[in-house]
Amino acid sequence: MFLRPVRATARHVRALRVPSGMHASTSRRTISQSSSVSHLSDIMAKKENKKDPEGLTVQVLEENVQPGHAVISTFDLFSIGVGPSSSHTVGPMRAGKIFIADLQELGLLDQVKTVKIALYGSLAATGKGHHTPQAILLGLEGSDPETIDTGTIPSRYEAIVTNKSLHLGGKHHVVFDMDRDMVWRWDQVLKTHPNGMRFSCFNEGGDLLATNEYFSVGGGFVVNDKTKVDENMFYKGVDKSAVHGARLNQTHSLSDPMTEVARTSRDENDPGHPPYPFESGDALLALTKKHNLTIAQIVHDNERYFGLSEDEIHEKLMRIWTVMDECIRSGVTTPEKTLPGRLGLRRRAPMLYRRLMRGFYPGLAGSQNPMIASGSLPVGAIDSPHSDDDSKPEQKASSKVANGGSTPSRAPWVLGSFDHAILPMPPRKTMIPAVDFLSCYAIAVNEVNASGGRIVTSPTNGAAGVIPAVLKYIVEFVSDDPEKTIKTFLLTAAAVGMLFKRGSTISAAEGGCQAEVGVACSMASAGFAACMGASPETVLQAAEIGIEHNLGLTCDPIDGLVQVPCIERNSLGAVKAVTAAQLSMASDGVYRVTLDEAIEAMRLTAADMSVKYKETSLSGLATTVKIPLSVPAC
Numbered sequence: 228m229f230l231r232p233v234r235a236t237a238r239h240v241r242a243l244r245v246p247s248g249m250h251a252s253t254s255r256r257t258i259s260q261s262s263s264v265s266h267l268s269d270i271m272a273k274k275e276n277k278k279d280p281e282g283l284t285v286q287v288l289e290e291n292v293q294p295g296h297a298v299i300s301t302f303d304l305f306s307i308g309v310g311p312s313s314s315h316t317v318g319p320m321r322a323g324k325i326f327i328a329d330l331q332e333l334g335l336l337d338q339v340k341t342v343k344i345a346l347y348g349s350l351a352a353t354g355k356g357h358h359t360p361q362a363i364l365l366g367l368e369g370s371d372p373e374t375i376d377t378g379t380i381p382s383r384y385e386a387i388v389t390n391k392s393l394h395l396g397g398k399h400h401v402v403f404d405m406d407r408d409m410v411w412r413w414d415q416v417l418k419t420h421p422n423g424m425r426f427s428c429f430n431e432g433g434d435l436l437a438t439n440e441y442f443s444v445g446g447g448f449v450v451n452d453k454t455k456v457d458e459n460m461f462y463k464g465v466d467k468s469a470v471h472g473a474r475l476n477q478t479h480s481l482s483d484p485m486t487e488v489a490r491t492s493r494d495e496n497d498p499g500h501p502p503y504p505f506e507s508g509d510a511l512l513a514l515t516k517k518h519n520l521t522i523a524q525i526v527h528d529n530e531r532y533f534g535l536s537e538d539e540i541h542e543k544l545m546r547i548w549t550v551m552d553e554c555i556r557s558g559v560t561t562p563e564k565t566l567p568g569r570l571g572l573r574r575r576a577p578m579l580y581r582r583l584m585r586g587f588y589p590g591l592a593g594s595q596n597p598m599i600a601s602g603s604l605p606v607g608a609i610d611s612p613h614s615d616d617d618s619k620p621e622q623k624a625s626s627k628v629a630n631g632g633s634t635p636s637r638a639p640w641v642l643g644s645f646d647h648a649i650l651p652m653p654p655r656k657t658m659i660p661a662v663d664f665l666s667c668y669a670i671a672v673n674e675v676n677a678s679g680g681r682i683v684t685s686p687t688n689g690a691a692g693v694i695p696a697v698l699k700y701i702v703e704f705v706s707d708d709p710e711k712t713i714k715t716f717l718l719t720a721a722a723v724g725m726l727f728k729r730g731s732t733i734s735a736a737e738g739g740c741q742a743e744v745g746v747a748c749s750m751a752s753a754g755f756a757a758c759m760g761a762s763p764e765t766v767l768q769a770a771e772i773g774i775e776h777n778l779g780l781t782c783d784p785i786d787g788l789v790q791v792p793c794i795e796r797n798s799l800g801a802v803k804a805v806t807a808a809q810l811s812m813a814s815d816g817v818y819r820v821t822l823d824e825a826i827e828a829m830r831l832t833a834a835d836m837s838v839k840y841k842e843t844s845l846s847g848l849a850t851t852v853k854i855p856l857s858v859p860a861c
Contacts, residue, residue, distance in 0.1 A: 336395060
């Protein structure tokens with residue numbers, strides 16, 4: 228994209244000084260300032276849902292039928308980052324680094340004296356609980372979501388706030404006062420997307436040097452108003468020279484103008500699109516039939532168009548799985564007892580895993596952990612963590628015997644009256660291995676995410692537990708060829724994610740939690756069915772069932788934290804994904820609703836949904852659960 232000079236309004240600066248470098252045609256992004264549109268949240272809801280629903284529907288439908296394709300790189304859909312949110316943490320960190328990279332390219336960085344940051348809409352409403360300030364400031368210091376040391380984030384952020392000192396790009400020092408230089412406009416939304424942020428920098432004389440508005444559109448993708456077809460719409464990197472040009476110059480629409488840079492950099496033998504472009508589930512299914520390929524094979528061959536060799540695709544897929552698997556391991560073995568934040572939520576993954584493994588490791592079967600169930604349990608591959616006593620208080624009290632004696636046997640603790648026509652039921656523990664392991668894995672991932680740990684955006688951070696949980700279960704208990712399973716699962720799931728990104732949204736700020744856990748459930752359903760050898764038609768039907776029964780799911784995180792209901796919701800999403808796949812395979816091609824129809828239904832549902840349920844914590848559980856709240860932490 229061409230780089231255009233900034234035009235500052237009178238309220239910002241009287242005279243704008245733009246170095247000649249800002250007009251260079253080889254620059255890669257636009258630094259601009261577009262006007263903001265102010266909406267109170269209630270007015271937003273009325274405009275969005277009630278004023279002219281028919282007109283809104285027609286407009287969105289017309290946009291939806293433009294020619295183009297849905298194909299992006301699997302490694303832009305699945306990316307390694309940090310918790311707790313892809314749209315509120317990963318995206319803002321990436322935006323901060325992009326802003327600094329542009330300033331360096333323009334030769335403006337050394338002139339910067341002051342930086343101002345404004346957060347709008349959902350970013351402001353739930354940004355504090357989603358670690359948005361930490362992400363932006365560390366991004367401005369040059370950190371990247373994939374490579375940052377997650378253990379240093381809290382201390383680095385604390386140092387910036389305490390010392391009021393920010394090192395732009397890691398080398399240029401400026402004074403930064405959080406109370407003065409970061410503004411939370413939770414009552415305003417910029418016109419392009421609810422997750423808007425504006426960065427502005429000024430020189431020593433107070434003149435505006437450059438400003439830009441960025442929009443975190445979900446899944447870690449970042450765009451701005453004047454670069455909607457820029458590389459950041461479909462590519463998550465910052466350094467343009469580090470990847471193949473095909474990933475940078477995607478327009479995805481025949482009606483989008485191609486930039487001069489794209490024209491000159493394209494090889495004359497390049498057709499301008501991947502070998503198997505698809506814009507819908509029906510088109511994807513037609514390709515599988517025409518070329519006798521599975522969905523995973525189609526996505527794999529499209530990756531070759533993005534400049535990757537067979538070995539590189541394999542290596543990248545294994546890297547994604549390694550981070551997912553390590554995230555599960557970290558979640559079930561952590562010694563931490565609670566998650567960060569005012570909720571003081573207790574971690575459950577270590578306790579759940581100990582219960583699943585009890586009886587298979589001698590250290591977990593002793594008197595410190597009384598048996599809670601009988602019968603055999605499946606064996607997992609994760610090493611056993613150190614056990615803690617998680618039994619109930621009454622069980623611990625009854626197990627104490629004078630002088631250190633052994634624990635006597637006792638009758639189970641039954642609640643209820645025995646002097647009643649309906650006798651109380653004695654307590655019992657039922658093992659349903661698939662459900663229990665899926666839940667444990669998903670909760671483990673999302674507890675790591677909630678604590679700001681290393682995570683794979685799949686397709687978002689808030690829904691990052693669903694896909695790893697289902698894939699882990701297949702690898703541990705079903706597959707006899709793990710590497711083949713991992714590649715088939717991830718590539719198939721990616722195809723479904725691409726369809727949602729093009730046909731609807733993967734941003735909770737646009738579509739509620741149906742856009743996150745709902746989409747992840749659909750992707751995992753397709754991946755599971757593909758690993759079971761299902762036909763492409765059955766795979767897409769599994770994806771349809773996965774999203775159909777998540778339609779209307781709201782995003783109302785308590786205290787703006789990615790904890791309640793997010794963590795449990797991932798557990799349910801993983802279980803539902805396997806159920807959807809099993810149902811599709813048992814149905815043997817009998818269905819009425821297609822995946823394309825379900826994606827369209829999700830898009831319409833998102834358009835009709837009140838803004839209060841789109842990652843703003845303005846209603847639902849965020850308001851019915853009574854805890855001390857303050858703006859913008861709510």
